[in-house]
Amino acid sequence: MKKILLIAGIVLFSFTVNAQDEKQNNQEKQEKVNDFSRWKVRLRGVSVVPNESAEIGVIGGDIDISNAFIPELDFTYFFTKNFAAELILGTAKHDVKAVNTAAGDVDLGSVYLLPPTLMAQYHFYPTExxxxxxxxxxxxxYTLFYNVKSGAVADVSYDNAVGYGFQIGFDLMLSDKFFINIDAKRLFLNTDVTVDASNLAPGLSIPAKVDIDPYLIGFGVGMNF
Structure with missing residues (x-):
């Protein structure tokens, strides 16, 4: 009888130890999974500064595109602690004119740009x-041009287009959940533009290839969740 009780005690002790080890291992695994937040959301104020140039047919000259200041919203998903993808959303209104052309400076009105951008990111953690x-x-x-105002000409049309970009920035943690963010991007955007200037000269249509290539400098706040 004593032998049976001793064996039962050893089995029960082994089971208890194994259960505790398994629980500890599961906790350690969960801690590793929770070592980073899967999602970040940021709200920034962004200065949009075009670095524009153009090849304008018929009348020659160059293009001038105004700066803009806009709100920007982005969502970041972390696949691992270091690798993430960020979807950036914002839209900007720009005034446009052709400058130094054979017809002088020509007001081309304004246009809104909506360039939803998807970035692949690598995150660093240089401090302990x-x-x-x-x-x-x-x-x-993919840049969408919309709500076009034609200015001094009859009409202006912009072709939507695919572009690419680069980004550098940092988050400065205020707590485990909230942080401030500084971010700089360079987007490479170009579009084919057709200017209907038939109101200035019968049948006059002016083609142009326009590079916008803006810098986007942003400051904002964010949250982990």
């Missing part, structure tokens, strides 16, 4: 406390 979290990114966008 992970307060300073820099990142770099590269990705693609």
């Amino acid at each position: 406390n992970k307060i300073f979290q820099p990142y770099i990114g590269a990705g693609v966008n």
Whole structure:
């Protein structure tokens, strides 16, 4: 009888130890999974500064596109602690004119740009406390041109186009959940433009290839969840 009780005690002790080890292992695995937040959301104020140039047919000259200041919203999903994808959403209104042409400066009105951009990112953690979290990114966008006002000409049309961009920035953690963000991007955007200037000269249509290539400098706040 004593032998049976001793064997039962050993089995029960082994089971208890194994259960505790399994529980500890599961906790450690969960801690590893929870070592980073899967999602970040940021709201930024962004200065959009075009680095524009153009090849304008018929009348020659160049293009001038105004700067803009816009709100920008982005969502970031982390596949791992270091690798993430960021979807950037924002739209900007720009005034446009042709300059130094054979007809002088020509007001081409205004246009809104909507370039939703998807960036692949790599995040760094150079400090042990992970307060300073820099990142770099590269990705693609598809630029939509809408709500066009034609200015001094009869009409202006812009072709939607695919572009690409690069990004560098950092998050500065205020707590485990909230942070401030500074971010700089360079987008490479170009479009084919057709200017209907038939109101200035009968049948006059002016083609142009326009590079917009803006810098986007942003400051904002964000949250992990």
